[in-house]
Amino acid sequence: MSSISTNSSYDAIVVGAGFAGIYMLYQLKQQGLHARVIEAGDGVGGTWFWNRYPGARCDIPSMEYSYQFSDELQQQWQWSEKYATQAELLRYANHVVERFDLADDIQLNTRVLATHFQDRTQSWQIQLDDDTTLHARFVVMATGCLSVPNVPNIKGLDDFCGPTYHTGQWPHEGVDFTGKSVGVIGTGSSAIQSIPLIAEQARSLTIFQRTPNYSIPAHNAPLDEEYVRSVKENYAEFRADNWQRGFGANFRDNDTSALAVTDEQRLAEYEDRWARGGLAFLAAFNDLVFDDDANETARTFIQGKIAGLVNDPELAQKLTPNTPVGCKRLCVDTDYYETFNQSHVELIDLQQDPLQEVNAQGLATRNKQYNVDCLVLATGFDAMTGAISNIDVRGENGTTLTEKWAEGPKTYLGLATAGFPNLFLVTGPGSPSVLSNMLPSIEHHVEWIAQCIEHMTTHQLTRIDAQTTAQETWVDHVNEVASATIYPNCNSWYLGANVEGKKRVFMPYLGVPPYLEKCREVVANGYQGFSLT
Ligand code: FAD
Ligand code: N01
Numbered sequence: 001m002s003s004i005s006t007n008s009s010y011d012a013i014v015v016g017a018g019f020a021g022i023y024m025l026y027q028l029k030q031q032g033l034h035a036r037v038i039e040a041g042d043g044v045g046g047t048w049f050w051n052r053y054p055g056a057r058c059d060i061p062s063m064e065y066s067y068q069f070s071d072e073l074q075q076q077w078q079w080s081e082k083y084a085t086q087a088e089l090l091r092y093a094n095h096v097v098e099r100f101d102l103a104d105d106i107q108l109n110t111r112v113l114a115t116h117f118q119d120r121t122q123s124w125q126i127q128l129d130d131d132t133t134l135h136a137r138f139v140v141m142a143t144g145c146l147s148v149p150n151v152p153n154i155k156g157l158d159d160f161c162g163p164t165y166h167t168g169q170w171p172h173e174g175v176d177f178t179g180k181s182v183g184v185i186g187t188g189s190s191a192i193q194s195i196p197l198i199a200e201q202a203r204s205l206t207i208f209q210r211t212p213n214y215s216i217p218a219h220n221a222p223l224d225e226e227y228v229r230s231v232k233e234n235y236a237e238f239r240a241d242n243w244q245r246g247f248g249a250n251f252r253d254n255d256t257s258a259l260a261v262t263d264e265q266r267l268a269e270y271e272d273r274w275a276r277g278g279l280a281f282l283a284a285f286n287d288l289v290f291d292d293d294a295n296e297t298a299r300t301f302i303q304g305k306i307a308g309l310v311n312d313p314e315l316a317q318k319l320t321p322n323t324p325v326g327c328k329r330l331c332v333d334t335d336y337y338e339t340f341n342q343s344h345v346e347l348i349d350l351q352q353d354p355l356q357e358v359n360a361q362g363l364a365t366r367n368k369q370y371n372v373d374c375l376v377l378a379t380g381f382d383a384m385t386g387a388i389s390n391i392d393v394r395g396e397n398g399t400t401l402t403e404k405w406a407e408g409p410k411t412y413l414g415l416a417t418a419g420f421p422n423l424f425l426v427t428g429p430g431s432p433s434v435l436s437n438m439l440p441s442i443e444h445h446v447e448w449i450a451q452c453i454e455h456m457t458t459h460q461l462t463r464i465d466a467q468t469t470a471q472e473t474w475v476d477h478v479n480e481v482a483s484a485t486i487y488p489n490c491n492s493w494y495l496g497a498n499v500e501g502k503k504r505v506f507m508p509y510l511g512v513p514p515y516l517e518k519c520r521e522v523v524a525n526g527y528q529g530f531s532l533t
Pocket of ligand 1: 018038110147427436
């Protein structure tokens with residue numbers, strides 16, 4: 001991939017070379033535009049470039065968690081498992097770059113430090129960490145919702161003598177835990193995927209849990225050829241059907257209330273979903289994320305499963321959440337709960353015995369010192385706003401994005417933010433993003449942005465900006481939808497609650513179909529809510 005820019009003026013600069021940045025570049029090149037992707041990592045793939053911890057894989061089935069813009073690509077690419085591994089997803093990202101000849105326009109090992117709107121030229125000046133300055137009419141932030149590792153502010157973390165690994169910045173050469181005593185902080189999706197595999201190698205494994213999470217078995221397996229054939233025969237219809245579903249994925253949404261069926265029917269539905277595995281559990285009934293009583297039935301069911309999987313009842317209790325199911329992002333696992341039955345695996349409940357510090361030898365809770373050889377931080381991300389906030393973004397009249405978003409992110413449709421003309425966000429806060437199958441959501445956003453740019457070119461328009469009133473109405477709507485759900489009822493990263501000092505605001509928008517309809521309507525009404533000049 002190229003590293004030297006010969007021309008510092010572009011139609012568009014795209015920040016990030018994950019699935020969003022790759023496809024944005026493809027779309028811009030299709031229009032004959034002069035575009036460039038700037039990527040901090042030394043490879044493409046974003047999430048799948050950085051998260052190389054043991055067990056990392058998608059939890060939306062591969063046949064759905066994949067691009068659909070090219071029928072040839074989706075017909076020819078062969079996924080090997082129901083849920084593709086990180087390595088396979090990374091191969092796929094590289095394949096797409098190669099197949100569509102995108103590499104020369106992707107600049108790796110380079111970080112965007114700042115992007116300032118120039119009122120005089122109505123364009124952006126972009127500052128890179130190699131001291132280069134670029135200029136572009138448009139900037140597209142394809143910086144990722146989960147791309148900035150959250151390193152917790154724990155006293156003494158730097159004093160630890162052994163190696164510390166964050167799951168979101170895992171060494172490329174892998175880590176061999178054979179014979180080691182390992183400490184893991186965190187019990188979110190990354191921990192839940194990696195703990196069973198670390199346990200297979202480690203001499204001892206100590207897991208420091210602040211809040212337990214619900215996890216559904218993945219039942220991952222090699223893909224059934226017959227299933228693949230049937231999907232590929234009707235791929236377009238399959239994809240179109242998924243767009244009609246709340247999370248944009250084939251969760252077999254059941255349009256019945258959990259409270260409108262008999263106990264036997266409800267149990268049968270949950271058992272069926274548990275047996276099939278995966279996130280579709282959350283679509284077992286249509287009110288699980290809206291009604292606390294409905295949610296309680298799912299909670300009771302999973303609590304029973306945990307009690308059945310973990311031999312020691314006291315330990316099972318510690319592993320059992322008391323929050324609504326799905327309030328924190330639901331996890332999907334292979335043998336997570338069963339791992340705690342192994343004698344060399346120990347769970348430390350930080351609610352009972354809080355973590356005081358990390359020191360040279362390991363971790364100290366209020367009551368005990370735990371010596372470990374290595375430490376794994378499965379502590380998540382500064383989600384949704386972290387990557388954008390790390391860039392010094394200044395819009396019209398030099399206003400900083402940090403100032404504008406001091407009370408939480410404000411966007412119009414998660415695509416743009418008022419006062420920052422010609423700057424687009426892919427799966428920004430205020431769009432379904434992390435509450436959806438993200439690859440289709442990424443494609444939808446990229447296509448919306450590409451069409452908007454094409455529209456501007458055709459009509460010789462030079463500037464687009466979200467209107468403040470339209471943005472306020474949208475932000476209010478996002479909050480109104482969220483307030484009718486269970487989502488505000490726990491400390492999740494959806495709310496920014498995992499990062500100290502972050503404003504507590506529910507960031508994603510729930511509901512793929514109404515969102516798509518709104519985006520269509522906005523375009524049909526001449527980019528309603530945007531000012532185009
Ligand atoms: P990313 O893949 O995060 O890429 C953003 C890129 O921008 C990164 O490479 C980063 O280095 C770069 N970047 C950021 N800031 C700068 C800067 N200032 N300068 C230069 N480069 C910069 N979603 C699902 O729908 N299904 C799943 O099963 C699923 N599994 C996941 C598993 C893990 C472990 C994680 C962490 C996330 C998962 N997600 C999943 C969400 C996932 O992030 C998205 O599906 C998708 O990969 C995001 O693509 P992206 O291109 O938007 O962002
Ligand atoms: O991060 P998380 P993640 N002391 O924020 C704990 C996607 N993903 O990387 O809950 C002690 O979920 C924290 O505790 P608490 C998916 O969208 C998907 O696991 O804040 N503990 C929590 O247990 C996912 O939701 C997959 O009390 C501390 C954990 O660290 C998102 O990425 C796989 C702490 C962080 O959990 C993030 O997942 C991986 C502290 N100071 C990721 N600080 C798939 O399966 C934090 N914690 C597809």
